[in-house]
Amino acid sequence: MLLKKVFIIASFLSISLNVNFASASIGIMEKKDLPKAESPFASEVIVSFGYGPVNLYQAPEAVLGKPHSLNSGWGPCPAGPVSMIEPTFGTDPITREHKITTIRNGQEIIAAFDHPIKNDINNPHGIDFIVFGNPMLIYGGYANIPYTKPIAANTGVFAEPVTVSVSPDGKNWYTYESGPYGDDMFPTQAVKMRPDNTFRDGKKRYWEKNFTKPTDPKLTTKDFGGITVYDADQKYGVSAGGTGFDLTESGFTEIKYIKLKSDGGEIDAISDVDPDLDELYVVPENGVSLDVEPGNLTLRWKLPQSKENVTYHLNLYGNSSYSDISRQITGKDYIKTTFENLKGNQGYRLYITADYENLSGDKKRESGLWQFYTKNRAPKITNMTPGDGNVTPIDGKLRVEAQDPDDEEIEVSVLLWSGDITGETSPDWTYTDKPSKKSNWSIRLSDDFSVEPNATYTWQVRISDDQGESIQSQRFTFKTAPLGYSRKTIEDSSVSGDITLMPFHALDIVPRKDVSDLSREISFDIALLDKPGSTDITSKDSSSLGVDFNASADRVLDNSIAFNITLSGDANSVILPMSLTFVEDDFKALSIDLSGLTEKNLLGEVHPVKIVNGHLFDLVEIAGSKSGDIFNVSKTTPSGNTYTVEFSLLLLDSDSADVKAISAGDIGYLAVLDGKKDGKLSDPITAIRPKKAVQPSPSPSDDSSSGGCNISTTPIALILLIPLLGMLKR
Numbered sequence: 001m002l003l004k005k006v007f008i009i010a011s012f013l014s015i016s017l018n019v020n021f022a023s024a025s026i027g028i029m030e031k032k033d034l035p036k037a038e039s040p041f042a043s044e045v046i047v048s049f050g051y052g053p054v055n056l057y058q059a060p061e062a063v064l065g066k067p068h069s070l071n072s073g074w075g076p077c078p079a080g081p082v083s084m085i086e087p088t089f090g091t092d093p094i095t096r097e098h099k100i101t102t103i104r105n106g107q108e109i110i111a112a113f114d115h116p117i118k119n120d121i122n123n124p125h126g127i128d129f130i131v132f133g134n135p136m137l138i139y140g141g142y143a144n145i146p147y148t149k150p151i152a153a154n155t156g157v158f159a160e161p162v163t164v165s166v167s168p169d170g171k172n173w174y175t176y177e178s179g180p181y182g183d184d185m186f187p188t189q190a191v192k193m194r195p196d197n198t199f200r201d202g203k204k205r206y207w208e209k210n211f212t213k214p215t216d217p218k219l220t221t222k223d224f225g226g227i228t229v230y231d232a233d234q235k236y237g238v239s240a241g242g243t244g245f246d247l248t249e250s251g252f253t254e255i256k257y258i259k260l261k262s263d264g265g266e267i268d269a270i271s272d273v274d275p276d277l278d279e280l281y282v283v284p285e286n287g288v289s290l291d292v293e294p295g296n297l298t299l300r301w302k303l304p305q306s307k308e309n310v311t312y313h314l315n316l317y318g319n320s321s322y323s324d325i326s327r328q329i330t331g332k333d334y335i336k337t338t339f340e341n342l343k344g345n346q347g348y349r350l351y352i353t354a355d356y357e358n359l360s361g362d363k364k365r366e367s368g369l370w371q372f373y374t375k376n377r378a379p380k381i382t383n384m385t386p387g388d389g390n391v392t393p394i395d396g397k398l399r400v401e402a403q404d405p406d407d408e409e410i411e412v413s414v415l416l417w418s419g420d421i422t423g424e425t426s427p428d429w430t431y432t433d434k435p436s437k438k439s440n441w442s443i444r445l446s447d448d449f450s451v452e453p454n455a456t457y458t459w460q461v462r463i464s465d466d467q468g469e470s471i472q473s474q475r476f477t478f479k480t481a482p483l484g485y486s487r488k489t490i491e492d493s494s495v496s497g498d499i500t501l502m503p504f505h506a507l508d509i510v511p512r513k514d515v516s517d518l519s520r521e522i523s524f525d526i527a528l529l530d531k532p533g534s535t536d537i538t539s540k541d542s543s544s545l546g547v548d549f550n551a552s553a554d555r556v557l558d559n560s561i562a563f564n565i566t567l568s569g570d571a572n573s574v575i576l577p578m579s580l581t582f583v584e585d586d587f588k589a590l591s592i593d594l595s596g597l598t599e600k601n602l603l604g605e606v607h608p609v610k611i612v613n614g615h616l617f618d619l620v621e622i623a624g625s626k627s628g629d630i631f632n633v634s635k636t637t638p639s640g641n642t643y644t645v646e647f648s649l650l651l652l653d654s655d656s657a658d659v660k661a662i663s664a665g666d667i668g669y670l671a672v673l674d675g676k677k678d679g680k681l682s683d684p685i686t687a688i689r690p691k692k693a694v695q696p697s698p699s700p701s702d703d704s705s706s707g708g709c710n711i712s713t714t715p716i717a718l719i720l721l722i723p724l725l726g727m728l729k730r
Contacts, residue, residue: 037313037328040212041066042111042270050107059098067132067269068099069190081199084187087134094319103262116254119247122275127214127244132268133183135159147197153226159184162265166255174250183265186215186241193230209240210369211271274367290372294344300336310356317349344406345376378469379404386478394453394480395446408465409435420477421458573652584641599633617659626661629668
């Protein structure tokens with residue numbers, strides 16, 4: 001009783017006051033020396049006989065750690081708790097881990113604990129360990145979940161028995177041939193139910209039952225028939241259910257290994273049972289809050305009277321299946337420990353076990369469970385572009401960077417008003433992205449809003465997390481640039497290298513409606529190219545788009561992707577949005593390691609290339625430090641290896657031939673001077689994989705040669721297969 005009272009009171013004091021004590025009065029080792037605590041749950045799979053590739057329900061390690069508490073929604077069943085009428089299945093909705101392991105005929109699992117499980121008469125009901133499966137009480141259908149319908153009056157247990165054996169050394173075994181069995185009585189009731197048969201409180205919190213406490217084995221299915229799940233939960237007491245086993249029958253005083261065999265049963269977890277003294281099962285009642293600040297949490301408490309030091313085993317779990325922090329501490333009078341970097345909006349469960357010798361010389365082992373939640377923190381907006389008073393092209397982008405300190409999904413809404421708006425009025429346009437864990441958003445004005453050139457707009461960002469916390473930015477006002485660029489606009493922009501510009505008057509932007517017409521003029525083919533950079537090439541056939549390489553041992557095949565745009569009116573330039581799609585076969589043909597391929601490093605493996613008037617230009621090298629503004633790389637399929645590279649070409653009908661990177665407002669372009677002053681833009685574009693330098697190797701000596709080394713003349717070109725390239729406007 002002393003442990004319970006003192007621990008709870010002192011814990012609350014430390015949370016609110018965070019009082020520090022001198023290390024001499026605490027009598028505790030420095031944190032860096034703290035050994036790992038004993039886990040109350042199985043911690044290692046020693047044998048998993050008969051298992052092949054790991055997949056759902058065939059992952060032996062799923063029997064480790066504590067049992068799972070929540071189920072995802074499925075069929076008529078909404079997402080809810082693992083309960084005696086809805087057993088655990090699928091993957092954990094929070095951690096995405098496999099939840100249970102099926103043990104079929106011919107399969108076997110041996111799990112080990114990191115400490116001996118003792119045959120202790122002080123354990124509640126004489127039970128020494130618990131095996132959790134996925135049985136359930138027959139309920140009469142799922143249509144009324146969440147639990148407004150009583151359990152069937154003549155209920156039974158849907159079970160798939162698992163035979164359990166125990167051993168102290170992995171050599172000598174005892175098998176519970178006649179039961180009890182795993183995946184049988186009692187079905188897991190992972191969370192504490194509320195009187196209205198729900199399981200979350202007003203703050204969406206739930207409270208786990210104690211997985212180290214057994215259910216009274218005298219209960220039968222008749223005790224649960226015809227009552228609600230809440231009433232049935234009361235019969236479990238603090239226990240979360242599971243099949244209890246007494247080691248007395250085995251003849252062993254302690255064991256460390258547990259063997260599982262079955263013909264189709266499932267196992268979720270195995271737990272050690274600790275003596276049931278005065279419970280430390282602390283659940284907020286009557287509106288009492290256990291919300292604590294995230295970050296570092298310091299707990300301290302006065303120890304029970306003992307002859308020597310008291311050793312505490314602390315296992316702190318978040319809303320996941322495995323121990324986040326496992327720690328063993330020893331002290332005499334007071335004890336203090338700090339858990340660092342606790343996340344916000346997180347439920348934590350602290351399993352506590354104390355070993356000591358009381359003043360009478362009796363060896364004691366006390367245990368309990370303390371639960372708390374950390375407070376939710378609002379997301380933050382870290383950057384918005386364009387800023388107040390900036391100018392952006394009409395196909396420029398609104399960029400937002402934000403983060404959630406608790407790593408929750410956040411929803412972003414962008415509000416846009418026409419004009420300089422200061423009062424409260426509804427936005428003219430709203431863009432909302434679905435909740436995700438993204439940290440940056442890029443919304444092109446010409447795609448999502450009907451903006452006009454040379455006009456003023458006001459915008460604002462609103463962000464909310466999945467707990468209802470929301471923030472909004474201040475309002476920024478920006479202007480769109482006039483339709484068309486003056487010579488001075490280009491010259492004053494950030495230009496990489498020298499560029500010779502001719503006067504021009506207007507700028508065509510290829511509208512969405514013309515994209516389909518343009519795509520009909522695109523040809524698709526294969527290119528074999530060498531090193532990046534600007535390389536001289538000559539026209540192989542002036543009537544085609546084919547080119548030849550003048551570099552050693554390398555060549556370009558006959559057709560690159562090409563476009564043919566006739567300029568309208570007095571325009572001598574056009575903005576052309578490009579979309580290049582790379583599929584998995586492209587990368588395999590290039591021998592690119594798919595396992596290391598990401599959106600961030602894609603442009604290190606594949607470079608878009610522009611061929612202009614006998615020169616080949618590597619666009620990634622030209623973009624240089626501006627690559628982040630010019631190229632947008634996205635993964636088209638989350639589970640596959642299809643990537644899209646998007647960028648905009650500013651094509652100029654010019655007598656000179658060059659390609660330069662420029663920035664205008666918050667968007668980057670690749671300015672292409674096509675070298676053909678002919679009123680149209682019709683040059684090819686393709687792509688390469690940058691080639692790593694390889695030193696040539698000497699050929700074996702040949703007596704018939706004239707001496708010296710023969711350098712191999714085998715082509716060293718790199719191949720890129722691109723079913724090139726959708727010419728699509730974003």
